[in-house]
Every structure is written in structure tokens, then in C-alpha cells.
Amino acid sequence: MSPGRLSAWWPLAAVLLLAGSPGSSAGPDPGPEVDRSLQDYVYFGLERDRIREASFLETPTIVGAQLKYTWRELEPERDLYELGPVIADLEFLEHHGKRLFIQLQDVSFSTEIVNVPQYLREAFPRSHVIQYANFMPGEWLPWTEKGYLKGIYEHAARIGVGVGGPDLMPHRKGQQNHCLVLIEARGPTVVAGLAVQWGNLEQKNSTTGKRVSVPELYEYGRERLRLDYIFWGTQEPYYSEEVIPYLRALEKPRER
Numbered sequence: 001m002s003p004g005r006l007s008a009w010w011p012l013a014a015v016l017l018l019a020g021s022p023g024s025s026a027g028p029d030p031g032p033e034v035d036r037s038l039q040d041y042v043y044f045g046l047e048r049d050r051i052r053e054a055s056f057l058e059t060p061t062i063v064g065a066q067l068k069y070t071w072r073e074l075e076p077e078r079d080l081y082e083l084g085p086v087i088a089d090l091e092f093l094e095h096h097g098k099r100l101f102i103q104l105q106d107v108s109f110s111t112e113i114v115n116v117p118q119y120l121r122e123a124f125p126r127s128h129v130i131q132y133a134n135f136m137p138g139e140w141l142p143w144t145e146k147g148y149l150k151g152i153y154e155h156a157a158r159i160g161v162g163v164g165g166p167d168l169m170p171h172r173k174g175q176q177n178h179c180l181v182l183i184e185a186r187g188p189t190v191v192a193g194l195a196v197q198w199g200n201l202e203q204k205n206s207t208t209g210k211r212v213s214v215p216e217l218y219e220y221g222r223e224r225l226r227l228d229y230i231f232w233g234t235q236e237p238y239y240s241e242e243v244i245p246y247l248r249a250l251e252k253p254r255e256r
Contacts (some may be wrong), residue, residue, distance in 0.1 A: 193229030
């Protein structure tokens with residue numbers, strides 16, 4: 001069997017996994033005594049070659065990259081798994097002092113909750129698993145409350161899984177009434193992360209009427225939501241003109 005190839009069955013889930021090589025400092029199990037300082041990642045998605053960009057590598061306050069891998073890419077044949085791309089990206093990032101956040105992506109938007117593959121958790125025992133959940137079919141909070149979304153967050157806390165969502169949008173009622181309020185209310189040992197995706201930096205502050213800024217989102221995530229991770233998107237001109245300069249000006253985060 002070639003390096004990076006595994007032959008074993010596992011159900012692929014649309015989940016996020018913070019990965020480091022076994023024994024690395026990719027992130028210990030969360031706890032009251034652990035430094036929970038906010039960490040900044042860049043969301044490159046399928047543009048994985050961008051981890052080689054100087055602006056990314058030479059900004060020490062950027063902890064790592066969130067990269068997307070498709071089911072078909074990692075399972076070219078039934079029960080035969082090709083992890084070579086993941087391992088190569090992980091080794092490159094570790095060589096440059098960065099970390100990897102893996103997004104395993106399938107094509108289904110099933111309403112069923114799918115558990116994180118157990119062997120992945122065993123392969124990366126110091127990793128954090130985060131389940132994205134922002135809205136659920138059949139309910140619209142707070143008017144139509146059926147316990148669907150709240151149930152996901154409660155279940156995640158029981159099984160030791162982190163929580164998060166795809167948009168850091170503090171001025172949009174939909175996000176305020178759904179994932180943001182649940183992330184803010186989570187327990188102290190539950191990790192959380194949010195992505196600043198396409199369009200998030202175009203939203204307007206409902207109080208000032210001005211476009212939101214990178215410092216505003218950063219402070220909201222750190223102080224109000226107590227986030228552990230922010231995954232910054234690369235929408236231009238915001239990425240080059242605002243995100244990178246701001247992150248470069250931050251103090252380098254302490255090792256966790």
C-alpha cells in the first residue's frame with residue numbers, strides 16, 4: 001500500500017477537523033486551565049496551493065489554514081482512501097510553523113446528524129472537531145422553536161465536539177437568533193470557531209451604518225463570543241488590504 005492510502009470503511013461527514021500530526025501541538029483537549037486565546041486561520045478552501053503565498057507564510061499571527069478536501073478525492077476507490085494530499089499539506093504547513101484545519105466536504109445537505117469518523121479522531125488525538133450548524137429546516141428562531149438547532153449544540157457539548165458556523169455576521173438577525181446566540185451561551189470547555197466568508201466584510205454595522213471592519217469582527221469574536229478560532233476568507237480587496245495588515249499587527253499568539 002502506498003503512503004497515505006488506507007483501506008478501511010468510514011462514513012464521510014461534512015465536518016471540520018483541526019489536524020496535526022500525532023503528538024504535535026495542534027491543540028490539546030479544551031479545559032478550564034487551557035489558554036483559550038483566539039487563533040486566526042485563513043480559509044483557502046479548494047485553493048490549497050495558496051498556502052505557499054508569502055503573505056500567508058510570513059504573517060506569524062496567522063496560525064494556519066482551513067483547507068477543503070472532497071469525499072471523492074479522498075476515496076478514489078471503494079474502501080480505499082487516499083490521504084496523500086492531506087499529509088502533504090500538513091507536512092508543508094508544519095514545516096513553516098503553521099497548522100491545518102481540514103474541511104471534509106461531501107455533496108449532501110442531509111438534515112441527519114452524521115458522527116465524526118472515529119478513526120480520524122484516534123489518528124489525531126490532540127485535534128479539535130467542530131460541527132458547523134447555523135440553521136435547521138422547519139424552524140426559524142425565536143418564532144418557530146422546535147429544538148432542532150439547540151439540540152445539535154447540546155449534543156455536541158455532551159460528546160465533546162466543538163461548534164461553529166460559516167458566517168461571522170453580528171449585525172444580521174438570522175445569525176443573531178440562531179448560531180451566534182448558541183455559541184455565546186456554550187459551556188467553558190466547548191471550543192468554537194466561525195468563518196469570515198465571502199460577503200461578511202460587506203455587511204453594515206446596524207448602529208453606525210458603516211461597513212464592518214476587521215478589528216470589529218475580531219473583537220466581537222474574541223470578547224463577545226469567546227471564539228477559539230476565526231477562519232478568514234480571501235475575498236479581495238479585503239484580504240490583502242485589511243485582513244493581512246491587521247493580523248500582522250497583532251501580537252503572535254502563545255502556543256497552546
